[in-house]
Amino acid sequence: MTAIQGFADMEYPMMVNDASIEDLKDSRLTLDHEVAHTYFPFYMGTNETRYAFMDEGWATAFEYLIGIEENGKTYADSAFKALRVQRYIQDPSAEQDQPIITMSSQLSGVGYGNNAYVKPALAYLALKDLLGDTLFKKALHQYMVNWNGKHPIPWDFFILLIQLLNKT
Template sequence: MFAIADHYVWQASSLVVDPTTKRRTRVDAAYNPKHKDFEEVVQFNRKTVEAMSYTFPKWPFPYSHETVFDGLDQMEYPMMVNDNPVSTRDDAITLTDHEVFHTMFPFYMGTNETKYGWMDEGWATIGEWIISGIIKPGFQDEYGVEPYARGSAQEFDVPITTLSTLQNGSAFFLNSYPKPALGYLYIKDLLGDELFTKALHTYIQNWHGKHPMPYDFFYSMNAGAGQNLNWFWQRWFFDDGYPDLAITGVNKTDAGYNVVVAAKGTKPVPVDLAVTFADGKTEIVHRTVAVWQTSNTVTVPVATKQPIAKVTLGSTYVPDKHKADNVWESK
């Protein structure tokens, strides 16, 4: 892939991507100076390559350069991105880091994005979610989460592992972007950053450039984590179902309260509770998807001497099909 212009600005920089070998990667942007949103793109590119090397997936950027070209599309290529101008700084951030992240998935790994879009776009989506907040601290990019909540349990909501060539429209979007990204995010949450990184590196080390299939990913993650995660892979990637949690009770105890949460859907999602007390203070309580491995209800103890005024269930990266039962208020 190449691009030519006789009137573009070219900005270039470089950074050390491998602290062991001191290997550097050149990052650059070539753009029409009329497109002001591109003025920061070289920095967004640089910060993305840096984050990929040192934070997520924490693997030294594997190539000698990465170029973002001001073009007519939103498309990734090996070591080059062809991006059209966008209207906001946030859009420029998310578009840049998403497309640059594809350098690892599918290109470095060599996955078949035509058949398994979730092994390609799903990783670029979680990369976008994580790295956008690094480029712009405090920014929460929630691309695709609410569309999945609305689209889940509809006729087009087929399992992620359905061949991408058999999908189109909403099915392809949900199964290639938000659904697999959420699955990766939930396993990261379950394992913790250190063990997740070890598991992901096992997959990358064993399979980069070898065109891994879906089962190569699942088995590598299990081996790297030293855990059998098949219960989650089965329910999130292979089965039908939808995400739907509900607060079914808030009961007084000697130590405070027990908040009872039920899984009305079969897709395991984290439990995030915002507990507001009578004095106006709020406590955030989190449980990983592990609570749903063997049960469809979970009791969350809240130690307090204050009466609870309100409990709200849910957070940015937890889609929920029916939200009406996600709030409990004291009578």
């Protein structure tokens, strides 16, 4: 993986081109997010045009979880709330607060950002809390093994979760 501070905040296979900022802790969170895209969408083949939450949501959740390992929970919580959660919870527009599963092409502006990034990340993190780390990791890994490069749609993840929960 090659990562540079350039100007795009964008992931590419084996390359990250992020904005040039002086705060290296903040820069590293963005880097973590872009590297997480190696798995979603690149490894999985999710359709980021139709269901952006399937890659941006995971990348945003991973950015938080990796941030805990790198900088500790206090900093990670603070950064996640400031960078991701505040804009969503302070958005008063009910019109923009659509179900996460809404196709990305039917969303715009802040509504797109909320649906693609923070709402699914919070849902994945809530799922992690509900399942516990072991079952969550098992479900995530099974999902990745089953659907690597096969273009999963949201229901493929839901069905896997139901199957795993029925076995426990």
